[in-house]
Amino acid sequence: xxxxTQTPKFQVLKTGQSMTLxxxxxxxxxxxxxxxxxxxxxxxxxxxxxxxxTTDKGEVPNGxxxxxxxxxxxxxxxxxxxxxxxxxxFCASSxxxxxxxxxxxxxxxxxx
Amino acid sequence: xxxxxxxxxxLSVQEGDSAVIKCTYSDSASNYFxxxxxxxxKGPQLIIDIRSNVGEKKxxxxxxxxxxxxxxxxxxxxxxxPEDSAVYFCAASGRGNMLTFGGGTRLMVKP
Numbered sequence: 001x002x003x004x005t006q007t008p009k010f011q012v013l014k015t016g017q018s019m020t021l022x023x024x025x026x027x028x029x030x031x032x033x034x035x036x037x038x039x040x041x042x043x044x045x046x047x048x049x050x051x052x053x054t055t056d057k058g059e060v061p062n063g064x065x066x067x068x069x070x071x072x073x074x075x076x077x078x079x080x081x082x083x084x085x086x087x088x089x090f091c092a093s094s095x096x097x098x099x100x101x102x103x104x105x106x107x108x109x110x111x112x
Numbered sequence: 113x114x115x116x117x118x119x120x121x122x123l124s125v126q127e128g129d130s131a132v133i134k135c136t137y138s139d140s141a142s143n144y145f146x147x148x149x150x151x152x153x154k155g156p157q158l159i160i161d162i163r164s165n166v167g168e169k170k171x172x173x174x175x176x177x178x179x180x181x182x183x184x185x186x187x188x189x190x191x192x193x194p195e196d197s198a199v200y201f202c203a204a205s206g207r208g209n210m211l212t213f214g215g216g217t218r219l220m221v222k223p
Binding site: 044048059090092098099100101102103104105 | 144148153154155156158161209210213215
């Protein structure tokens with residue numbers, strides 16, 4: 001049972017390059033989320049998708065776009081990467097009715 | 113919006129001792145409070161959660177308490193073991209299942 005799978009695990013970009021982070025879940029969850037984790041700041045919500053076909057901004061959406069491709073997949077795109085976007089990115093999913101969120105193992109992104 | 117404060121940021125205990133991590137939240141509408149454990153290079157893993165209609169919940173060596181009036185909740189780990197060493201995050205959720213996380217506590221259990 002894979003749970004939440006994120007690809008790639010590591011990536012180095014140059015300032016201005018674009019990149020799409022992929023996330024897929026096999027738990028038939030309706031809701032999916034993208035977070036970034038920076039030292040000492042916990043996890044901050046970038047975007048979320050409450051159900052297939054909907055997306056909404058979280059706490060720190062600037063510089064990012066998302067696509068809910070289908071019920072399983074939720075991608076995060078950086079159109080023009082900036083050094084401030086160097087972080088660890090986590091995808092999560094949850095069922096309906098306040099069910100717990102389950103996380104992937106993250107993508108470690110460095111922007112030079 | 114919701115604001116979650118977590119203390120302490122680091123905690124060092126001897127194996128076998130208890131560890132307590134505390135969190136406060138600001139939004140009285142929050143009704144779900146999970147705790148996550150994050151090991152190096154891994155994603156956060158849910159270890160226990162509590163909803164606002166319950167004051168305490170236990171699972172073996174782990175317990176969580178909730179004080180809705182004071183808007184704080186705590187994680188208690190008894191008989192700590194070296195494998196409990198990790199970063200622990202509290203979170204609070206109200207409307208729409210959105211989680212707001214605390215800043216994390218690095219727990220070190222010394223053998």
